[in-house]
Amino acid sequence: MEEKVPMSQSLPTSQASEFMPEQLQITPETLAQMKAIAKERAVRMIAAQQQSYPQQEPKIVYVRRNLTVAELLLIILLSCGIVTGIQYTWNFVTNILPRIEIKAK
Numbered sequence: 001m002e003e004k005v006p007m008s009q010s011l012p013t014s015q016a017s018e019f020m021p022e023q024l025q026i027t028p029e030t031l032a033q034m035k036a037i038a039k040e041r042a043v044r045m046i047a048a049q050q051q052s053y054p055q056q057e058p059k060i061v062y063v064r065r066n067l068t069v070a071e072l073l074l075i076i077l078l079s080c081g082i083v084t085g086i087q088y089t090w091n092f093v094t095n096i097l098p099r100i101e102i103k104a105k
Helices: 013-019 028-052 069-099
Strands: none
Touching: none
């Protein structure tokens, strides 16, 4: 079986330096530089992918569907309202407007 090392014991300094080299310490300047390089590489990759694939026009597909019950009722109500409105307007213009008299004193 494996031997468990108590947590109180630590590695000697020579072994610790082997496991943790000083190059792993990242400063804010190197971090910013690494981010800039990664961003630049990502932009180049995307640009290369876009150039390799020709841009296609989006294909527009029209789908025909049946009208819903609410849409049919709305069409019927609107058409009845328009026809009735035209009839009342015509009645008002032909019958009532000629009866109006303007009297001047």
